Amino acid sequence: MKTSSKIIVSNQAGIHENLASIVRKHLESEYRKPVADHTKRAFAAVCARLEDVPARPIILDACCGVGDSSRALAAQFPDHWVVGIDKSESRIMRERPTLFRDNLILMRADLVDFYRLAVEAGWTLARHYVLYPNPYPKSVHIKRRWHGSPVFPYMLKLGGVFEMRSNWRLYLEEFAAALEIAGHSSSLESFEADEPLTAFERKYSESAQPLYRLSADLD
């Protein structure tokens, strides 16, 4: 897969000045944007598969790209379901043969809608990964980052052990600040990816970029 290994350049020197007000507003309001039919269908297909076998804890691999991390997690946690979601057809559909195999489900869907459907359906996650989310480094695009999105409170409602990784430390610092506002503590550290879990992680490691991960227990 072609991935960019560019170092992030941003016009933001620190945590966005509007972060707190944006997060508080989203925590206090309901997100009413209608859910797209294609994500309703995708969510129903995932649920049908989950109901097909005895219940297992669910691991959500959000923004899974081509699903490398989802496959690795499915191997690491054979007694869990791993649900890998990405909105990009070109990425996830390349992996069509692995849809619905063993304990792995890869599905194309928009997480902005999928998260809300999962909350509505009463999902609780064992683990939740967001590995290398699109950074949207321009200050003006803060609301496109997950912690600036109206869906942020719904991500938290799903619970579980949460892990987010990025090559842009500020993204994770902002996410940690948003978690704090929502009443969750987290830890942030740099790490070396000896065995890269995703295509982006491999690229960044090969270009010797520092990598960071944030962890939080959302239960």
Ligand SMILES: C[S@@+](CC[C@H](N)C(=O)[O-])C[C@H]1O[C@@H](n2cnc3c(N)ncnc32)[C@H](O)[C@@H]1O
């Ligand atoms: C930088 S890539 C990282 C992919 C993979 N996690 C990796 O590390 O190789 C970010 C991914 O997030 C996906 N994405 C962004 N917004 C999304 C959304 N609303 N719903 C689902 N996927 C989304 C993109 O399609 C893209 O594949």
